[in-house]
Each structure stands twice: as structure tokens, then as C-alpha cells.
Amino acid sequence: MAAVGVLALQGSFNEHIAALARLGVKGMEIRKPEQLQNVTSLIIPGGESTTMAKLAEFHNLFPALREFVKMGKPVWGTCAGLIFLADKAIGQKTGGQELVGGLDCTVHRNFFGSQIQSFEAELPVPELACKEGGPETFRGVFIRAPAVLEIGPGVDVLAECPVPSTNVLYSSSAVQIQEENSVPEEKVIVAIKQGNLLGTAFHPELTADTRWHSYFLKMASEAGEGTSSRSVVPAGGVDLSYDGKPRIDLPIFQ
């Protein structure tokens, strides 16, 4: 089994490790640069990106993380982790923060507003449903979430989230009357993939639906295929990936 690392400086790393465990995979906590040598893929969790960046800087993790990405090893950033992987972030605190980079995109750090504007939404996820089966939508948990504003040519969009377009609605009274019964919607990108890099603005580790984790494990497994024929299901183990049965979502806060 290829070893999956989870950056464990801050944020929802335990929840990612629990989600991996539900798939029969052990996630290894990564806190030091040398520990990256023991893993073949990495999850960077959500949390608070400025704090996480300060801790990563303190532990001298940035050069090793950049090297890991440059080597083409699979890395998945969720929420603050997506910010870490972006080549460019806007809406940063004064003085900015260091990024790992690699994903050819611009993210807005708090696109959806402050903590109290956190929300959940059913997102159409055609690519995920095609690869992993299950429903055509995924329940996205957005906690003071970022969004992707711009992407480069090599980046695939895996999910978008509808946002009410207040600009259109309020720009003129004529438009307002016309749109009265149908609030116009725009969409913002919330999940992307570029080669072996995956980024989601929401928190799949906080739901019982393990399809994003399983999707990432397959990416990791495919990336490792040149050197071994590893499976994401442990030998003699049980495949706990999506079985088509509806699952009850975990409570987000207990």
C-alpha cells in the first residue's frame, strides 16, 4: 500500500486520517520535512492558511513541500490546503503568506465571506460520479471557504458552486423586475485538478461520503503504477468505497 501523508500542523488532519481509515488506508501524520520521504502522496487539510503557513515556515517545511509537488507526487489540498497549493492567492492578511504553489490558479482566501457565512451545498460532480459511482452530487461543506477565480489552461474544473449574482439583480430596476422570480446565478469554481494535484474549496473529510478520498487514492495509485502495482484496497481487506447505498452524513460539529 502506498503511504499517504497528511500534513498535521493544524486544522482537520485527524478528520482526513479518519476518512482514509474508513477506506482501509492508514494516513501518516507529517510534521517535519524528512517525514515526506516516507510517503508517496500528501493531503494538506483545511484549517487557517495563515497559521498553517507560519507553522510550516517554523518547521522549515516549504522547500520540502515544493520539492514534493515538483516531483509530480500526488497532493490534495482541501480549503486552506487548496490555498497552499495555489500559485496565487488574494485576500491575504497584511504581509501575505507563503504558498507552496503548483496549481496554476488564483484563489480568493475567503471568497464566501466570514466564518458565520459558512454553508453546505449539493454540488454537481460529474467527474467524481463517473469515476467513483454514487450520486451525481456531493455535499460540499464550506467553512470560511476559498474559491478559485482563475485557472490556467492545464487545469480541469471538477466542481462549481452556484452563487447568487447580486450584481445583475441590483444593477438596474429593469433587470430587477425581470429577474424578480428567478434570482440569477453565477458559478464559482470549487474543485480543480491539474496533473497529480487536486484542490477542493470544501471539506470532504467532514462528510461520510468518501468518494473524494477514494478518487485521490486512485490518483496516487495510478501515479505509483510505474514503480509498483499497488491497490487502494489492502490485500484481503474490504473495499469500503462508495457502494451505492445512501449514507448518513456525519454531524459536522459534535
Ligand SMILES: NC(=O)CC[C@H](N)C(=O)O
Ligand atoms: N476551512 C478553511 O480551511 C478555511 C480557510 C481560510 N479561508 C483560510 O484562509 O485559511
